[in-house]
Amino acid sequence: MEQRTYNQYCATARTLDLVGERWTLLLVRELLTGPKRFGDLQHSLRGLGTGLLAARMKHLEREGLVHKVTLPPPARTAAYALTRAGEELGPAVLALARWGLKWAMDEPREQETFHPGWAVLGLRACFDAEAATGLHALYEFRVEEEIFHARIDDGTIETVHGPAQHPDVTITIGGEVFRDLAAGRSTLAEAINNGAASASGDQQALRRLHQLFRLPRPQTRSAAQAPAS
Amino acid sequence: MEQRTYNQYCATARTLDLVGERWTLLLVRELLTGPKRFGDLQHSLRGLGTGLLAARMKHLEREGLVHKVTLPPPARTAAYALTRAGEELGPAVLALARWGLKWAMDEPREQETFHPGWAVLGLRACFDAEAATGLHALYEFRVEEEIFHARIDDGTIETVHGPAQHPDVTITIGGEVFRDLAAGRSTLAEAINNGAASASGDQQALRRLHQLFRLPRPQTRSAAQAPAS
DNA sequence: CGGCATCCATTTTGATACTG
DNA sequence: CAGTATCAAAATGGATGCCG
Numbered sequence: 001m002e003q004r005t006y007n008q009y010c011a012t013a014r015t016l017d018l019v020g021e022r023w024t025l026l027l028v029r030e031l032l033t034g035p036k037r038f039g040d041l042q043h044s045l046r047g048l049g050t051g052l053l054a055a056r057m058k059h060l061e062r063e064g065l066v067h068k069v070t071l072p073p074p075a076r077t078a079a080y081a082l083t084r085a086g087e088e089l090g091p092a093v094l095a096l097a098r099w100g101l102k103w104a105m106d107e108p109r110e111q112e113t114f115h116p117g118w119a120v121l122g123l124r125a126c127f128d129a130e131a132a133t134g135l136h137a138l139y140e141f142r143v144e145e146e147i148f149h150a151r152i153d154d155g156t157i158e159t160v161h162g163p164a165q166h167p168d169v170t171i172t173i174g175g176e177v178f179r180d181l182a183a184g185r186s187t188l189a190e191a192i193n194n195g196a197a198s199a200s201g202d203q204q205a206l207r208r209l210h211q212l213f214r215l216p217r218p219q220t221r222s223a224a225q226a227p228a229s
Numbered sequence: 230m231e232q233r234t235y236n237q238y239c240a241t242a243r244t245l246d247l248v249g250e251r252w253t254l255l256l257v258r259e260l261l262t263g264p265k266r267f268g269d270l271q272h273s274l275r276g277l278g279t280g281l282l283a284a285r286m287k288h289l290e291r292e293g294l295v296h297k298v299t300l301p302p303p304a305r306t307a308a309y310a311l312t313r314a315g316e317e318l319g320p321a322v323l324a325l326a327r328w329g330l331k332w333a334m335d336e337p338r339e340q341e342t343f344h345p346g347w348a349v350l351g352l353r354a355c356f357d358a359e360a361a362t363g364l365h366a367l368y369e370f371r372v373e374e375e376i377f378h379a380r381i382d383d384g385t386i387e388t389v390h391g392p393a394q395h396p397d398v399t400i401t402i403g404g405e406v407f408r409d410l411a412a413g414r415s416t417l418a419e420a421i422n423n424g425a426a427s428a429s430g431d432q433q434a435l436r437r438l439h440q441l442f443r444l445p446r447p448q449t450r451s452a453a454q455a456p457a458s
Numbered sequence: 459c460g461g462c463a464t465c466c467a468t469t470t471t472g473a474t475a476c477t478g
Numbered sequence: 479c480a481g482t483a484t485c486a487a488a489a490t491g492g493a494t495g496c497c498g
Contacts, residue, residue, distance in 0.1 A: 004471090004488080004489090006255065006274075006276070007275065007276065007338075007340050007341050007342060008255075008275075008341060008342055008343070008347065009334075009337045009338070009341040009342070009343040009347070009408065009412075010258075010326075010329075010343070010344075010347035010350075010351070011325070011326040011327070011328075011329030011330045011333065011334055011347075011351050011354065011412075012254065012255065012258050012322055012325050012326045012329060012347070012350070013255060013258075013329075013347075014329045014333040014334060015325045015326070015328050015329035015332075015333055016254060016255070016325065017333075018333060020249075020251070020254070021489090022249070022489085022490075023490095025241070025245060025249070026235065026237075026241065026242060026245070029239075029241050029242075037459090037460080038459085038460050038461070039459065039460070045235075046236065047235070047236065047490095047491070047492095048490095048491085049490085049491060049492060049493085050460085050461070050462075051461095051462070051463075051464090051490095051491090051492090052489090052490070052491075053461095054460090054461060054462060054463095055462095057461095063450060064449075064450030064451055065450065077459090077460090078460075083450070084448075085332050085448070085450040088328060088331070088332070089328055091324045091327070091328070092321065092324035092325045092327075092328055093241055094324075095320045095321035095323075095324040096240070096241050096244045096245065096321045097239075097240040097241045097244070098240070098320070098321075099240075099244050099317060099318055099320070099321055100239075100240030100241060100242075100243045100244035101240045102317070103244075103314050103317070104240065104243040104244055104246075104247060105238075105240055105243060108238045109236075109238070111236050112236050112237060112238040113236060113237050113238070114237070114238040114239070115239075118237065118238070118239035118240075118241070118242075121239075121241070122239075122240050125240065179238065183238075183240075219313075219314065220293075221292060221293030221294065221312070221314040222293055232469090233469075233470085233490090250470085251470080251471075252471095266479080266480085267479075267480050267481075268479060268480075271480095276471095276472070276473095277471095277472085278471080278472055278473060278474080279473095279474095279480080279481065279482080280471090280472085280473090280474095280481085280482070280483080280484090281470085281471065281472075282481090283480080283481055283482075306479085307479095307480085459498105460497100460498090461496100461497090461498095462495105462496085462497090463494100463495085463496080463497105464493100464494085464495085464496105465492105465493085465494085466491100466492090466493090467490105467491085467492090468489105468490080468491080468492105469488100469489080469490070469491095470487100470488080470489065470490085471486100471487080471488070471489080472485100472486085472487075472488090473484100473485090473486090473487100474483100474484085474485090475482100475483085475484080475485105476481105476482080476483075476484095477480105477481085477482075477483095478479105478480090478481090478482100
């Protein structure tokens with residue numbers, strides 16, 4: 001395995017040698033919101049068979065980007081988690097997501113799957129650090145059956161799968177609304193006004209939340225275009 | 230073509246549908262330092278055949294990331310350039326490069342090729358915007374037969390293939406030294422002291438240059454490691 | 459359920475020869 | 479030099495079965 005290399009002494013190429021194969025960066029994306037079990041990973045990634053998934057995870061493990069953990073009680077089952085090196089791929093994945101939010105997220109297509117965790121990462125991708133100066137807050141998102149939380153500490157954001165301990169605000173929202181929101185086709189304020197979402201908790205923290213994400217204005221990639229430089 | 234899609238309504242997955250195939254991001258990398266001809270691209274990317282290269286460029290063109298241009302005189306030949314959308318993949322490519330600089334750039338391996346343009350992009354990846362506040366300068370790098378320039382304007386950097394008009398500083402340097410420098414295994418100051426590089430022009434701009442790039446301390450990805458979270 | 463091997467149809471790729 | 483045509487090798491997708 002991994003005999004196929006670009007053979008270039010270049011940081012980008014070396015990185016792509018490690019994580020450029022099909023599915024690999026999406027596996028990293030899944031783990032960026034916390035450890036996941038083998039089955040969870042496969043469930044999120046339709047089209048990825050057990051054989052290839054096992055091969056990819058073994059590769060990531062061998063390369064030191066992922067390691068096996070035992071989930072804390074009461075779960076106690078085995079799962080995969082990112083190592084420090086794996087976690088630091090976050091900025092690269094989020095950069096790809098930012099580009100996609102601006103240039104590739106038109107209407108959802110038939111056939112396309114969606115999981116709330118992707119939208120959570122989408123929010124994280126357009127987190128505006130400046131807008132969060134001085135803010136320390138814990139937000140919980142209850143999207144259909146899935147729960148996530150975002151911890152904001154003065155310009156930093158952490159988004160994790162699972163409930164929060166003592167959230168300042170809890171947002172309850174349907175999957176489709178949440179999807180539209182993360183794709184910039186709706187806002188949280190609108191959704192709450194609509195009744196499509198509800199928020200409870202610290203009202204001031206909620207007001208800050210509205211300002212924290214700066215979604216790019218979607219653009220179309222027309223093939224006929226003036227030079228970039 | 231492009232029938233293979235992840236079918237996920239996710240910004241990262243949609244982006245990878247467009248540029249996640251083998252070679253594609255490396256082609257973007259090549260074009261990030263300016264337009265290139267078909268043959269130049271193939272020359273830089275050993276192992277990429279003409280058939281696949283043609284298919285990739287056609288795909289990128291159809292998707293509006295690349296377009297054909299006619300090089301200005303005296304060249305006048307056809308070339309490929311990034312569109313606005315393509316150019317904006319820069320941050321994602323540079324994020325991958327930053328990760329690689331930290332976690333994947335050990336010694337060059339036998340068989341690995343190297344082109345100065347990659348190192349130029351490596352420098353750009355670790356450009357420190359804060360260190361460049363108030364600086365407006367044009368640097369020219371003459372690496373073996375290749376010439377690049379970097380234009381710095383107060384926190385922004387632009388790196389382009391080709392000579393500069395009226396550079397403030399011109400650095401002449403060998404390919405291997407430049408390679409080591411961009412991989413963090415040497416510094417420009419050392420290279421100049423060694424005589425491995427020479428610089429002429431505005432001495433103050435040269436002093437600033439030394440401070441502009443913050444290379445990450447290389448790390449090893451040990452598979453046996455404590456959890457990241 | 460987690461994890462892995464095996465078999466097979468389909469795609470993707472790599473390498474080379476060939477054409478305007 | 480820019481690209482097409484062709485073919486062999488490799489990667490992928492999907493199904494299935496096995497084992498603890």
